[in-house]
Amino acid sequence: MSDTNVPTSEYRxxxxxxxxxxxxxxxxxxxxxxxxxxxxxxxxxxxxxxVGYVIYRALRFVFVTARWEIIEVNLTNFMVxxxxxxxxxxxxxxxxxxxxxxxxxxxxxxxxxxETARARGVAAGTSWSLVARRxxxxxxxxxxxxxxxxxxxxxxxLAAALAVAAGGYVAGRWIPPQHRRWMHIAVVxxxxxxxxxxxxxxxxxLAHWGGLMLTVFLAVGGIALAFPVGIIVALGRRSKLPAxxxxxxxxxxxxxxxxxxxxxxxGWLILPFLLPIGFPTPGRTWRALIVLLVFTAAYVAExxxxxxxxxxxxxxxxxxxxxxxxxxxxRLVILPQALRNVIPALVGQFISLFKDTSLVLLxxxxxxxxxxxxxxxxxxxxxxxxxxxxxxFVSFIYWVGSYWMSRESQxxxxxxxxxxx
Numbered sequence: 541m542s543d544t545n546v547p548t549s550e551y552r553x554x555x556x557x558x559x560x561x562x563x564x565x566x567x568x569x570x571x572x573x574x575x576x577x578x579x580x581x582x583x584x585x586x587x588x589x590x591v592g593y594v595i596y597r598a599l600r601f602v603f604v605t606a607r608w609e610i611i612e613v614n615l616t617n618f619m620v621x622x623x624x625x626x627x628x629x630x631x632x633x634x635x636x637x638x639x640x641x642x643x644x645x646x647x648x649x650x651x652x653x654x655e656t657a658r659a660r661g662v663a664a665g666t667s668w669s670l671v672a673r674r675x676x677x678x679x680x681x682x683x684x685x686x687x688x689x690x691x692x693x694x695x696x697x698l699a700a701a702l703a704v705a706a707g708g709y710v711a712g713r714w715i716p717p718q719h720r721r722w723m724h725i726a727v728v729x730x731x732x733x734x735x736x737x738x739x740x741x742x743x744x745x746l747a748h749w750g751g752l753m754l755t756v757f758l759a760v761g762g763i764a765l766a767f768p769v770g771i772i773v774a775l776g777r778r779s780k781l782p783a784x785x786x787x788x789x790x791x792x793x794x795x796x797x798x799x800x801x802x803x804x805x806x807g808w809l810i811l812p813f814l815l816p817i818g819f820p821t822p823g824r825t826w827r828a829l830i831v832l833l834v835f836t837a838a839y840v841a842e843x844x845x846x847x848x849x850x851x852x853x854x855x856x857x858x859x860x861x862x863x864x865x866x867x868x869x870x871r872l873v874i875l876p877q878a879l880r881n882v883i884p885a886l887v888g889q890f891i892s893l894f895k896d897t898s899l900v901l902l903x904x905x906x907x908x909x910x911x912x913x914x915x916x917x918x919x920x921x922x923x924x925x926x927x928x929x930x931x932x933f934v935s936f937i938y939w940v941g942s943y944w945m946s947r948e949s950q951x952x953x954x955x956x957x958x959x960x961x
Contacts, residue, residue: 883952
Protein backbone atom coordinates (compact mmCIF):
# COMPACT_ATOMS: atom_id res chain seq x y z
CA MET A 541 0.00 0.00 0.00
CA SER A 542 1.12 3.49 -0.68
CA ASP A 543 1.53 5.86 2.18
CA THR A 544 -0.83 8.77 1.62
CA ASN A 545 0.40 10.64 4.69
CA VAL A 546 3.82 11.47 3.31
CA PRO A 547 4.27 15.24 3.73
CA THR A 548 4.61 17.14 0.50
CA SER A 549 5.91 20.61 -0.18
CA GLU A 550 5.22 22.97 -3.01
CA TYR A 551 7.84 22.75 -5.72
CA ARG A 552 9.50 26.00 -6.68
CA UNK A 553 11.91 26.09 -9.60
CA UNK A 554 15.38 27.35 -8.86
CA UNK A 555 17.10 30.01 -10.88
CA UNK A 556 19.47 27.37 -12.33
CA UNK A 557 16.48 25.37 -13.61
CA UNK A 558 15.16 28.18 -15.77
CA UNK A 559 15.35 27.54 -19.52
CA UNK A 560 18.48 29.00 -21.11
CA UNK A 561 18.13 32.35 -22.82
CA UNK A 562 18.98 32.36 -26.51
CA UNK A 563 21.54 35.00 -27.38
CA UNK A 564 22.02 36.50 -30.81
CA UNK A 565 25.39 37.68 -32.01
CA UNK A 566 25.61 41.14 -33.65
CA UNK A 567 26.37 39.56 -37.01
CA UNK A 568 23.35 37.28 -36.78
CA UNK A 569 21.12 40.16 -35.69
CA UNK A 570 22.20 42.21 -38.71
CA UNK A 571 21.51 39.30 -41.04
CA UNK A 572 18.07 38.60 -39.55
CA UNK A 573 16.89 42.22 -39.36
CA UNK A 574 18.68 44.16 -42.08
CA UNK A 575 19.52 41.66 -44.81
CA UNK A 576 16.77 39.05 -44.45
CA UNK A 577 15.13 39.91 -47.81
CA UNK A 578 16.32 41.51 -51.01
CA UNK A 579 14.30 44.72 -50.50
CA UNK A 580 15.47 45.08 -46.89
CA UNK A 581 19.03 44.62 -48.12
CA UNK A 582 18.47 47.33 -50.74
CA UNK A 583 17.02 49.72 -48.14
CA UNK A 584 19.94 49.03 -45.81
CA UNK A 585 22.52 49.71 -48.52
CA UNK A 586 20.78 52.93 -49.59
CA UNK A 587 19.95 54.34 -46.15
CA UNK A 588 23.05 53.28 -44.20
CA UNK A 589 25.30 56.01 -45.71
CA UNK A 590 22.62 58.65 -45.14
CA VAL A 591 22.09 57.62 -41.51
CA GLY A 592 25.84 57.49 -40.97
CA TYR A 593 26.26 60.99 -42.40
CA VAL A 594 23.50 62.39 -40.17
CA ILE A 595 25.07 60.78 -37.10
CA TYR A 596 28.49 62.14 -38.09
CA ARG A 597 27.15 65.68 -38.52
CA ALA A 598 25.28 65.52 -35.21
CA LEU A 599 28.32 64.26 -33.28
CA ARG A 600 30.56 66.83 -34.97
CA PHE A 601 28.19 69.62 -33.97
CA VAL A 602 27.93 68.44 -30.35
CA PHE A 603 31.64 67.80 -29.75
CA VAL A 604 33.42 70.14 -32.19
CA THR A 605 31.56 73.10 -33.66
CA ALA A 606 28.92 73.93 -31.03
CA ARG A 607 29.60 76.87 -28.72
CA TRP A 608 28.40 75.65 -25.35
CA GLU A 609 29.56 78.68 -23.38
CA ILE A 610 25.99 80.01 -23.48
CA ILE A 611 24.97 76.97 -21.40
CA GLU A 612 27.92 77.27 -19.03
CA VAL A 613 27.21 80.93 -18.29
CA ASN A 614 23.45 80.45 -17.93
CA LEU A 615 23.25 77.01 -16.32
CA THR A 616 21.68 78.45 -13.16
CA ASN A 617 19.11 80.28 -15.28
CA PHE A 618 18.22 77.05 -17.06
CA MET A 619 17.76 75.29 -13.72
CA VAL A 620 15.88 77.88 -11.61
CA UNK A 621 15.14 80.88 -13.84
CA UNK A 622 14.86 84.16 -11.92
CA UNK A 623 14.92 82.48 -8.51
CA UNK A 624 16.83 84.79 -6.09
CA UNK A 625 20.44 83.66 -5.98
CA UNK A 626 20.67 84.32 -2.25
CA UNK A 627 17.90 81.77 -1.63
CA UNK A 628 19.39 78.90 -3.62
CA UNK A 629 19.98 77.00 -0.38
CA UNK A 630 16.24 76.36 -0.37
CA UNK A 631 16.49 74.64 -3.73
CA UNK A 632 19.30 72.40 -2.52
CA UNK A 633 17.38 71.63 0.68
CA UNK A 634 14.37 70.56 -1.35
CA UNK A 635 16.59 68.45 -3.63
CA UNK A 636 18.11 66.66 -0.63
CA UNK A 637 14.65 65.94 0.82
CA UNK A 638 13.43 64.60 -2.52
CA UNK A 639 16.62 62.56 -2.87
CA UNK A 640 15.91 60.88 0.45
CA UNK A 641 12.31 60.10 -0.57
CA UNK A 642 13.36 58.78 -3.98
CA UNK A 643 16.06 56.63 -2.38
CA UNK A 644 13.57 55.17 0.11
CA UNK A 645 11.12 54.44 -2.70
CA UNK A 646 13.73 52.71 -4.84
CA UNK A 647 14.93 50.67 -1.87
CA UNK A 648 11.42 49.50 -0.97
CA UNK A 649 10.43 48.64 -4.54
CA UNK A 650 13.70 46.86 -5.35
CA UNK A 651 13.45 44.73 -2.19
CA UNK A 652 9.83 43.88 -2.95
CA UNK A 653 10.68 42.99 -6.57
CA UNK A 654 13.55 40.76 -5.45
CA GLU A 655 11.32 38.94 -2.96
CA THR A 656 8.65 38.41 -5.61
CA ALA A 657 11.24 37.08 -8.05
CA ARG A 658 12.62 34.63 -5.49
CA ALA A 659 9.11 33.44 -4.64
CA ARG A 660 8.52 32.67 -8.32
CA GLY A 661 11.89 31.00 -8.75
CA VAL A 662 13.14 33.65 -11.14
CA ALA A 663 16.71 34.86 -10.98
CA ALA A 664 16.80 38.51 -9.95
CA GLY A 665 19.62 40.89 -10.67
CA THR A 666 21.61 42.57 -7.95
CA SER A 667 19.84 45.45 -6.26
CA TRP A 668 22.39 48.08 -7.25
CA SER A 669 22.33 46.95 -10.89
CA LEU A 670 18.54 47.25 -10.92
CA VAL A 671 18.73 50.73 -9.46
CA ALA A 672 21.41 51.72 -11.97
CA ARG A 673 19.19 50.63 -14.86
CA ARG A 674 16.18 52.48 -13.49
CA UNK A 675 18.17 55.62 -12.73
CA UNK A 676 20.20 55.57 -15.96
CA UNK A 677 18.27 58.46 -17.62
CA UNK A 678 18.61 60.65 -14.51
CA UNK A 679 22.31 59.82 -14.20
CA UNK A 680 22.79 60.66 -17.88
CA UNK A 681 21.19 64.06 -17.30
CA UNK A 682 23.34 64.67 -14.21
CA UNK A 683 26.50 63.89 -16.17
CA UNK A 684 25.44 66.32 -18.90
CA UNK A 685 24.80 69.04 -16.31
CA UNK A 686 28.05 68.43 -14.45
CA UNK A 687 29.97 69.07 -17.67
CA UNK A 688 28.76 72.67 -17.64
CA UNK A 689 29.35 73.36 -13.92
CA UNK A 690 32.05 75.99 -13.40
CA UNK A 691 32.41 75.99 -9.58
CA UNK A 692 32.94 73.32 -6.93
CA UNK A 693 30.02 74.23 -4.64
CA UNK A 694 27.26 72.74 -6.82
CA UNK A 695 29.29 69.56 -7.24
CA UNK A 696 29.68 69.16 -3.48
CA UNK A 697 25.97 69.78 -2.88
CA LEU A 698 25.07 67.34 -5.64
CA ALA A 699 27.35 64.72 -4.10
CA ALA A 700 25.62 65.28 -0.75
CA ALA A 701 22.20 64.81 -2.35
CA LEU A 702 23.33 61.59 -4.05
CA ALA A 703 24.79 60.33 -0.76
CA VAL A 704 21.46 61.01 0.99
CA ALA A 705 19.62 59.20 -1.81
CA ALA A 706 21.97 56.21 -1.47
CA GLY A 707 21.43 56.18 2.29
CA GLY A 708 17.68 56.29 1.74
CA TYR A 709 17.95 53.37 -0.65
CA VAL A 710 19.82 51.25 1.89
CA ALA A 711 17.32 52.19 4.60
CA GLY A 712 14.42 51.38 2.28
CA ARG A 713 15.68 47.86 1.72
CA TRP A 714 15.65 47.26 5.49
CA ILE A 715 12.07 48.43 6.01
CA PRO A 716 9.97 45.43 7.16
CA PRO A 717 7.22 44.32 4.74
CA GLN A 718 4.46 45.21 7.20
CA HIS A 719 5.62 48.84 7.25
CA ARG A 720 6.02 49.31 3.48
CA ARG A 721 2.40 50.33 3.07
CA TRP A 722 3.25 53.61 4.78
CA MET A 723 5.67 54.51 2.00
CA HIS A 724 3.09 56.59 0.16
CA ILE A 725 2.76 58.77 3.27
CA ALA A 726 6.52 59.32 3.23
CA VAL A 727 6.32 60.38 -0.43
CA VAL A 728 3.56 62.90 0.28
CA UNK A 729 5.45 64.18 3.32
CA UNK A 730 8.61 64.58 1.26
CA UNK A 731 6.83 66.56 -1.45
CA UNK A 732 5.09 68.73 1.14
CA UNK A 733 8.36 69.28 3.00
CA UNK A 734 10.11 70.35 -0.18
CA UNK A 735 7.35 72.84 -0.96
CA UNK A 736 7.47 74.25 2.57
CA UNK A 737 11.24 74.71 2.38
CA UNK A 738 10.86 76.54 -0.93
CA UNK A 739 7.94 78.85 -0.15
CA UNK A 740 7.37 79.18 3.62
CA UNK A 741 9.26 80.92 6.45
CA UNK A 742 10.35 83.81 4.28
CA UNK A 743 10.54 81.64 1.17
CA UNK A 744 10.32 82.56 -2.48
CA UNK A 745 6.99 83.18 -4.20
CA LEU A 746 6.09 80.98 -7.16
CA ALA A 747 6.23 84.06 -9.39
CA HIS A 748 10.04 83.90 -9.16
CA TRP A 749 10.30 80.23 -10.09
CA GLY A 750 11.55 79.38 -13.54
CA GLY A 751 13.60 77.08 -15.71
CA LEU A 752 13.65 73.35 -15.13
CA MET A 753 12.31 73.83 -11.60
CA LEU A 754 9.10 75.43 -12.90
CA THR A 755 8.72 72.80 -15.62
CA VAL A 756 9.03 69.95 -13.10
CA PHE A 757 6.64 71.67 -10.68
CA LEU A 758 3.95 72.07 -13.35
CA ALA A 759 4.44 68.55 -14.71
CA VAL A 760 4.49 66.75 -11.35
CA GLY A 761 1.68 68.88 -9.94
CA GLY A 762 -0.44 68.41 -13.05
CA ILE A 763 0.05 64.64 -13.09
CA ALA A 764 -0.53 64.20 -9.35
CA LEU A 765 -3.75 66.23 -9.40
CA ALA A 766 -5.15 65.27 -12.81
CA PHE A 767 -4.97 61.53 -12.13
CA PRO A 768 -7.46 61.38 -9.21
CA VAL A 769 -9.69 64.06 -10.76
CA GLY A 770 -9.78 62.12 -14.03
CA ILE A 771 -10.77 58.92 -12.21
CA ILE A 772 -13.60 60.73 -10.40
CA VAL A 773 -14.89 62.23 -13.66
CA ALA A 774 -14.69 58.85 -15.42
CA LEU A 775 -16.73 57.25 -12.65
CA GLY A 776 -19.15 60.17 -12.83
CA ARG A 777 -19.68 59.61 -16.53
CA ARG A 778 -20.69 56.01 -15.81
CA SER A 779 -22.92 57.01 -12.90
CA LYS A 780 -26.59 56.02 -12.88
CA LEU A 781 -27.54 59.51 -11.72
CA PRO A 782 -28.40 61.56 -14.84
CA ALA A 783 -27.21 64.89 -13.42
CA UNK A 784 -23.74 63.59 -12.52
CA UNK A 785 -23.44 61.68 -15.80
CA UNK A 786 -24.42 64.68 -17.95
CA UNK A 787 -22.13 67.11 -16.11
CA UNK A 788 -19.18 64.72 -16.42
CA UNK A 789 -19.87 64.15 -20.11
CA UNK A 790 -20.15 67.90 -20.83
CA UNK A 791 -16.89 68.56 -18.99
CA UNK A 792 -15.00 65.90 -20.93
CA UNK A 793 -16.35 66.86 -24.34
CA UNK A 794 -15.97 70.61 -23.78
CA UNK A 795 -12.38 70.50 -22.53
CA UNK A 796 -11.25 67.95 -25.13
CA UNK A 797 -12.69 70.18 -27.84
CA UNK A 798 -10.58 73.20 -26.87
CA UNK A 799 -6.85 73.64 -27.57
CA UNK A 800 -4.58 73.97 -24.57
CA UNK A 801 -3.29 77.34 -25.80
CA UNK A 802 -6.81 78.79 -25.70
CA UNK A 803 -7.33 77.48 -22.17
CA UNK A 804 -4.02 78.97 -21.03
CA UNK A 805 -4.98 82.39 -22.40
CA UNK A 806 -8.41 82.10 -20.78
CA GLY A 807 -6.83 81.24 -17.44
CA TRP A 808 -4.39 84.12 -17.77
CA LEU A 809 -6.73 86.88 -19.00
CA ILE A 810 -10.33 85.89 -18.27
CA LEU A 811 -10.16 83.98 -14.97
CA PRO A 812 -9.52 87.10 -12.80
CA PHE A 813 -12.74 88.69 -14.13
CA LEU A 814 -14.80 85.59 -13.32
CA LEU A 815 -13.82 85.45 -9.65
CA PRO A 816 -16.06 87.07 -7.01
CA ILE A 817 -15.18 90.55 -5.79
CA GLY A 818 -12.68 90.33 -2.97
CA PHE A 819 -11.64 86.78 -3.86
CA PRO A 820 -7.83 86.54 -4.10
CA THR A 821 -6.63 86.11 -7.65
CA PRO A 822 -4.24 83.16 -8.07
CA GLY A 823 -0.81 83.94 -9.43
CA ARG A 824 0.14 83.13 -13.01
CA THR A 825 1.88 79.92 -11.99
CA TRP A 826 -1.14 78.64 -10.09
CA ARG A 827 -3.42 79.61 -12.99
CA ALA A 828 -1.21 77.66 -15.38
CA LEU A 829 -1.27 74.64 -13.06
CA ILE A 830 -5.07 74.81 -12.80
CA VAL A 831 -5.41 74.92 -16.59
CA LEU A 832 -3.05 71.96 -17.02
CA LEU A 833 -5.01 70.08 -14.36
CA VAL A 834 -8.39 70.75 -16.00
CA PHE A 835 -7.08 69.92 -19.48
CA THR A 836 -5.27 66.70 -18.56
CA ALA A 837 -8.02 65.44 -16.25
CA ALA A 838 -10.47 65.40 -19.17
CA TYR A 839 -8.18 63.15 -21.21
CA VAL A 840 -7.40 60.94 -18.22
CA ALA A 841 -11.14 60.56 -17.60
CA GLU A 842 -11.72 59.37 -21.16
CA UNK A 843 -8.80 56.94 -20.94
CA UNK A 844 -10.05 55.51 -17.63
CA UNK A 845 -13.58 55.25 -19.02
CA UNK A 846 -12.21 53.10 -21.83
CA UNK A 847 -10.48 50.92 -19.26
CA UNK A 848 -13.71 50.52 -17.31
CA UNK A 849 -15.54 49.46 -20.45
CA UNK A 850 -12.89 46.80 -21.13
CA UNK A 851 -13.74 44.90 -17.93
CA UNK A 852 -15.93 41.84 -18.66
CA UNK A 853 -19.41 41.78 -17.18
CA UNK A 854 -18.47 38.61 -15.30
CA UNK A 855 -16.15 40.61 -13.03
CA UNK A 856 -19.07 42.73 -11.86
CA UNK A 857 -21.22 39.65 -11.32
CA UNK A 858 -18.46 37.87 -9.37
CA UNK A 859 -17.98 40.87 -7.09
CA UNK A 860 -21.72 41.13 -6.51
CA UNK A 861 -21.89 37.41 -5.75
CA UNK A 862 -19.35 37.96 -2.97
CA UNK A 863 -21.67 40.52 -1.44
CA UNK A 864 -19.38 43.51 -2.00
CA UNK A 865 -21.06 46.92 -1.91
CA UNK A 866 -20.77 49.09 -5.01
CA UNK A 867 -17.92 51.26 -3.74
CA UNK A 868 -15.86 48.27 -2.57
CA UNK A 869 -16.51 46.44 -5.84
CA UNK A 870 -15.23 49.44 -7.79
CA ARG A 871 -12.22 50.04 -5.51
CA LEU A 872 -11.05 46.44 -5.06
CA VAL A 873 -12.12 44.65 -8.24
CA ILE A 874 -13.04 46.85 -11.18
CA LEU A 875 -10.86 49.95 -10.96
CA PRO A 876 -7.50 48.14 -10.44
CA GLN A 877 -8.11 46.03 -13.55
CA ALA A 878 -9.23 49.05 -15.57
CA LEU A 879 -6.15 51.08 -14.63
CA ARG A 880 -3.91 48.11 -15.37
CA ASN A 881 -5.35 47.87 -18.89
CA VAL A 882 -4.75 51.52 -19.73
CA ILE A 883 -1.25 52.03 -18.31
CA PRO A 884 0.31 52.74 -21.76
CA ALA A 885 -2.33 55.33 -22.62
CA LEU A 886 -2.07 57.01 -19.22
CA VAL A 887 1.71 57.28 -19.37
CA GLY A 888 1.47 58.60 -22.92
CA GLN A 889 -0.86 61.34 -21.68
CA PHE A 890 1.49 62.18 -18.82
CA ILE A 891 4.42 62.43 -21.24
CA SER A 892 2.31 64.76 -23.38
CA LEU A 893 1.60 66.90 -20.30
CA PHE A 894 5.31 67.08 -19.49
CA LYS A 895 6.04 68.44 -22.96
CA ASP A 896 2.96 70.69 -23.02
CA THR A 897 4.33 72.62 -20.05
CA SER A 898 6.49 74.47 -22.59
CA LEU A 899 3.33 76.32 -23.71
CA VAL A 900 3.31 78.38 -20.50
CA LEU A 901 5.91 80.52 -22.27
CA LEU A 902 2.93 82.13 -24.04
CA UNK A 903 1.55 83.50 -20.76
CA UNK A 904 4.85 85.11 -19.73
CA UNK A 905 6.14 82.30 -17.51
CA UNK A 906 9.86 81.62 -17.80
CA UNK A 907 9.95 77.86 -18.03
CA UNK A 908 12.77 75.81 -19.51
CA UNK A 909 11.93 76.81 -23.08
CA UNK A 910 11.44 80.43 -22.03
CA UNK A 911 14.95 80.52 -20.57
CA UNK A 912 16.35 79.07 -23.80
CA UNK A 913 14.72 81.93 -25.67
CA UNK A 914 15.85 84.67 -23.31
CA UNK A 915 19.51 83.71 -22.95
CA UNK A 916 20.09 84.16 -26.68
CA UNK A 917 18.94 87.79 -26.28
CA UNK A 918 21.60 88.63 -23.70
CA UNK A 919 24.02 91.34 -24.91
CA UNK A 920 27.05 89.03 -24.89
CA UNK A 921 25.24 86.42 -27.02
CA UNK A 922 22.90 88.57 -29.12
CA UNK A 923 23.17 87.99 -32.86
CA UNK A 924 25.64 85.10 -32.57
CA UNK A 925 23.23 82.41 -33.77
CA UNK A 926 23.33 80.29 -30.62
CA UNK A 927 19.68 79.22 -30.78
CA UNK A 928 20.67 75.70 -31.86
CA UNK A 929 22.82 75.12 -28.77
CA UNK A 930 20.20 76.34 -26.29
CA UNK A 931 17.33 74.49 -27.98
CA UNK A 932 19.36 71.29 -28.24
CA PHE A 933 20.14 71.46 -24.52
CA VAL A 934 16.47 71.96 -23.66
CA SER A 935 15.41 69.19 -26.07
CA PHE A 936 17.82 66.79 -24.38
CA ILE A 937 16.25 67.50 -20.98
CA TYR A 938 12.74 66.93 -22.35
CA TRP A 939 13.89 63.70 -24.01
CA VAL A 940 15.41 62.38 -20.78
CA GLY A 941 12.19 63.03 -18.86
CA SER A 942 9.99 61.47 -21.53
CA TYR A 943 12.26 58.46 -21.97
CA TRP A 944 12.36 57.83 -18.21
CA MET A 945 8.57 57.85 -17.95
CA SER A 946 8.31 55.54 -20.95
CA ARG A 947 10.78 53.05 -19.48
CA GLU A 948 9.01 53.06 -16.11
CA SER A 949 5.75 52.38 -17.92
CA GLN A 950 7.28 49.36 -19.66
CA UNK A 951 8.62 48.01 -16.35
CA UNK A 952 5.22 48.42 -14.76
CA UNK A 953 3.58 46.59 -17.66
CA UNK A 954 6.04 43.71 -17.33
CA UNK A 955 5.58 43.50 -13.57
CA UNK A 956 1.79 43.42 -13.91
CA UNK A 957 1.90 41.00 -16.83
CA UNK A 958 0.11 43.38 -19.18
CA UNK A 959 -0.38 41.80 -22.59
CA UNK A 960 0.33 38.28 -21.31
CA UNK A 961 -2.15 35.44 -21.03
